[in-house]
Amino acid sequence: MQSTDTRTRHRSIFISDLHLGTRGCRSDFLIDFLKRNDCDHLYLVGDVVDGWRLRKSWYWHDEFDQVLRLILEQAGRGTQVTYIPGNHDEMFRRWLGLEVAGVRLMREVVHEAADGRRYLVMHGDEFDGVIRYAKFLALLGDWAYDWALAANRVFNAARRRLGYPYWSLSQWLKRQVKGAVKAIDRFESALANEARRRGLDGVICGHIHHAEMREVQGVMYMNDGDWVESCTALVEDAQGRFRLVDWAAENRLSLWRTPEAVPA
Secondary structure, three states, X not given: OEOOOOOEEEEEEEEOXXXXXXXXXXXXXXXXXXXXXXXXXXXXXXXXXXXXXXXXXXXXXXXHHHHHHHHHHHHHOOOEEEEOOOOOOHHHHHHOOOEEOOXXXXXXXXXXXXXXXXXXXXXXXXXXXXXXXXXXXXXXXXXXXXXXXXXXXXXXXXHHHOOOOOOOHHHHHHHHOHHHHHHHHHHHHHHHHHHHHOOOOEEEEOOOOOOEEEEEOOEEEEEXXXXXXXXXXXXXXXXXXXXXXXXXXXXXXXXXXXXHHOOO
């Protein structure tokens, strides 16, 4: 349903893996999304702020402040905002159970959809073997990921000059690696198994930067993606129906920050 001020109203919005504090964060796309979408329930499903990166080198753009202001404005308008910290913003897990500026911090929650179905909502790093048992490998992967994102920026600069919209080269490269595909399948199965074990209808998560909606072993698995590569969100309507919003593709966004626009 479209409101008179061109803001689309949803019952619920789920976003994760914003990675504020990194150069790869598409805060420009995210600001556009937050300005044009409202909801009754907003779930921040982890890795909102990238503490790993900020500990290594400080980088903070004015747009990151704007993202946080827009989220707090939603809370101020009565939206129930729930923040589930992930592995990159694990420093906020010490505040679980508190409410700060209208934002409730939780380790996980069960979301009841409009049609009565119940979904486990969690970031998902608890079910990632690399994060749990070999954190140094995850950090090594983070370095390779940064290289792919840098290539992605150059690639999309060329696309913009040719008049083409944004398209994630880094996400495409990741999907070509058989090991990554197998890891995604294992992750999806593990999360689906946990939802089924708890007697729930499905699971909503983030973490792996791979937007997906599909039935896995009898329960619904939904991953809202990220705002580094896919620029996607999961939304629920008033009838309890879910869909993935590919914001860059649906709006043919091809925004590109020039070197002058990004602080060194």
